[in-house]
């Protein structure tokens with residue numbers, strides 16, 4: 001399977017959708033080559049607005065456009081979108097429930113060499129705390145492409161989390177993305193691996209590793225982190241043990257969202273694979289995933305420890 | 309747009325009513341911001357009663373002119389103007405800040421008919437106004453967008469991000485007002501953190517700048533007329549105002565920024581404002 005970054009899929013999908021949905025406008029903050037909004041910009045220059053290195057104004061302008069019926073996609077790196085402009089997203093977008101799509105690239109630690117200032121490990125936590133916000137974190141380019149369309153069709157704010165680094169393609173052309181619905185990728189009864197984003201591929205590999213040791217793991221892809229698919233989590237809880245995996249802090253992201261459902265509805269032992277409340281550092285994406293315990297082997301080991 | 313004597317008298321009468329509402333509303337609520345509401349009253353009255361193309365029967369009319377009250381704490385002034393204009397019953401004004409009211413402490417576009425943008429966090433409104441002005445250009449529509457900012461609010465960095473963008477995108481369908489009353493919460497703007505010289509700053513950002521007396525309807529209208537006729541760049545109207553205007557014991561008093569009058573003080577204020 002080819003490796004494609006989800007940001008690449010975003011750029012392509014946006015340029016395609018622009019043809020079909022004339023209300024789509026795209027804004028960027030001097031990162032259009034990296035976020036891939038440049039593809040749209042080239043095709044529809046009159047509907048592309050570079051706002052310069054000014055993320056607060058980027059979000060506020062998108063809000064104003066949305067009040068007039070436009071469907072703005074505002075893009076920059078995840079750190080700056082959710083950090084620098086948090087309060088603009090809160091007060092000018094989420095509170096009035098405006099139809100703004102925040103498509104943030106370079107999420108997670110696989111940003112790599114740029115280091116900790118550019119590695120967004122708390123964006124899901126921040127966005128998850130906002131009423132009216134929908135959060136989508138696609139696992140591969142196929143899912144990302146469909147997620148862009150779903151985001152455009154959804155009425156209300158969406159946070160679309162995209163990565164810089166090429167990821168394995170998991171889904172084929174028959175895959176159908178359904179917002180808000182988790183996807184069971186592999187059935188199993190001994191432990192459930194619930195993953196999001198690039199960690200879905202790792203969870204699938206972890207299931208292979210576990211199978212060799214006689215542990216039969218269920219694998220679930222949670223692409224929509226908010227609203228979370230409670231039903232599928234409760235179904236996963238039937239396995240009696242759950243491991244979550246995300247390229248994000250263990251605080252406030254997928255692990256927290258799953259734990260919240262479990263403790264209220266059906267507590268089962270669980271482990272969270274994620275960045276353990278530390279900042280990242282420079283390095284190659286694969287080296288970083290290893291250094292911060294985000295590999296298939298880490299997921300498998302967490303699953304084994306729950307079965308002991 | 310030029311304004312007749314009679315029209316000035318009419319606006320003066322509306323402004324008096326609006327100021328009376330501001331006193332009644334904040335007194336009834338027991339909280340709110342009378343000072344900055346009274347200072348921008350004449351600007352809002354001029355806009356809604358002489359300038360803006362709006363339809364109170366159809367608040368979401370797509371062709372309407374828009375107003376973003378970036379200094380959202382002046383919500384009482386905006387609500388009173390909207391009620392007098394007929395967007396909702398005047399009696400509803402006394403529900404300001406009360407539980408389940410459509411009149412929130414700061415403007416909420418999803419709750420109050422006629423409110424075009426949710427504001428309250430200072431510094432964000434001009435960006436939203438830019439978005440509206442860009443949308444008008446994209447759609448080839450001729451509606452205009454107005455924003456009202458506080459002078460203390462100009463300390464927010466986002467205002468200048470937006471100022472840069474408005475001139476970059478040549479938003480000549482956008483007019484911003486600065487309610488230049490010289491005061492913010494902790495004291496005179498000149499002492500807290502001077503944004504002066506405001507005119508020079510906007511000029512340096514590529515804006516057309518007009519000075520007006522923010523309590524003189526003829527002057528306000530003259531300024532707006534010039535703004536409408538200015539092509540290729542946005543206009544800022546720096547309106548010299550008096551915080552607490554119309555209520556002698558509130559005028560130029562920093563204490564009356566965010567404090568409601570007692571019932572007795574309200575009576576005194578209403579007497580000063582006159583019927």
Ligand SMILES: Cc1ncc(C[n+]2csc(CCOP(=O)(O)OP(=O)(O)O)c2C)c(N)n1
Nearest residue numbers: 344381428429430458459460461491492493
């Ligand atoms: C981002 C933000 N910070 C602080 C406040 C609290 N606040 C409300 S009004 C105000 C002072 C505003 O001064 P100015 O802009 O001059 O308004 P005016 O004098 O017209 O009332 C402050 C600090 C706020 N609403 N938003």
Ligand SMILES: [Mg+2]
Nearest residue numbers: 459460491492
């Ligand atoms: Mg002031």
